[in-house]
Amino acid sequence: AFLNFPEEEDWVLYGPYSDKTLLRNVMTMDIGHQMGRYHSRTRLCELVLNGEYKGVYVLMEKLKRDKNRLDIAKLKTTDIAGEELTGGYLFRIDKGNYPGWNSNYTSEANPWAPIRFQYRYPNPDSIQPEQEAYIQSYVHGFEDAIANSPTFINNAGLHYTDYIDLESFVDNFIINELSRNVDGYRLSTYFHKDKNSKIVAGPFWDFNLGFGNADYCDGSSTSGWIYDVHC
Numbered sequence: 001a002f003l004n005f006p007e008e009e010d011w012v013l014y015g016p017y018s019d020k021t022l023l024r025n026v027m028t029m030d031i032g033h034q035m036g037r038y039h040s041r042t043r044l045c046e047l048v049l050n051g052e053y054k055g056v057y058v059l060m061e062k063l064k065r066d067k068n069r070l071d072i073a074k075l076k077t078t079d080i081a082g083e084e085l086t087g088g089y090l091f092r093i094d095k096g097n098y099p100g101w102n103s104n105y106t107s108e109a110n111p112w113a114p115i116r117f118q119y120r121y122p123n124p125d126s127i128q129p130e131q132e133a134y135i136q137s138y139v140h141g142f143e144d145a146i147a148n149s150p151t152f153i154n155n156a157g158l159h160y161t162d163y164i165d166l167e168s169f170v171d172n173f174i175i176n177e178l179s180r181n182v183d184g185y186r187l188s189t190y191f192h193k194d195k196n197s198k199i200v201a202g203p204f205w206d207f208n209l210g211f212g213n214a215d216y217c218d219g220s221s222t223s224g225w226i227y228d229v230h231c
Contacts, residue, residue: 044058
């Protein structure tokens with residue numbers, strides 16, 4: 001432990017070069033905390049390396065399962081059936097061909113590209129086939145319910161709110177629209193699921209191009225909805 005952060009071994013020393021205020025991620029994480037959910041703690045600090053001043057950086061917590069960070073159950077390799085199989089999982093939507101799976105649907109923000117879900121916890125090297133099948137099936141069930149308008153009930157008879165913590169998705173929507181985040185909904189978007197629990201949207205991550213700091217995808221506009229913009 002240092003600088004009043006809970007003890008851990010993994011940290012991010014983030015140099016927000018593209019954000020000349022240095023504050024976009026810091027402010028977003030603070031808003032997330034005020035929403036009552038875990039988001040990376042931050043601390044602005046000056047970096048001196050081998051006696052050479054390197055400027056102002058942001059110390060952040062890496063997103064990972066931990067009692068003082070994302071407090072979800074530890075999913076062991078032997079947890080392949082029953083209640084133990086139901087959590088915890090951390091996964092994200094992001095670019096790159098990392099281990100995971102493609103959604104059966106596309107997003108409004110990027111209709112020509114598949115939504116790519118990527119495993120973060122358990123580690124892609126250790127996640128078991130049964131665990132992959134479970135989380136993929138759970139997400140597919142949610143998506144099928146969303147797509148089955150106007151009832152929002154899938155073929156299993158389940159409503160989309162049977163799968164997700166709705167308030168967390170509302171919070172995620174609010175922060176992406178408030179910040180006009182050009183990466184919102186399609187990149188750097190995290191989700192987690194604990195045992196016998198619904199999917200929670202978050203923690204928030206990577207808002208350096210929000211709050212008007214992008215000259216594409218209508219990032220500098222002050223009207224309209226960012227989820228409606230095709231990037």
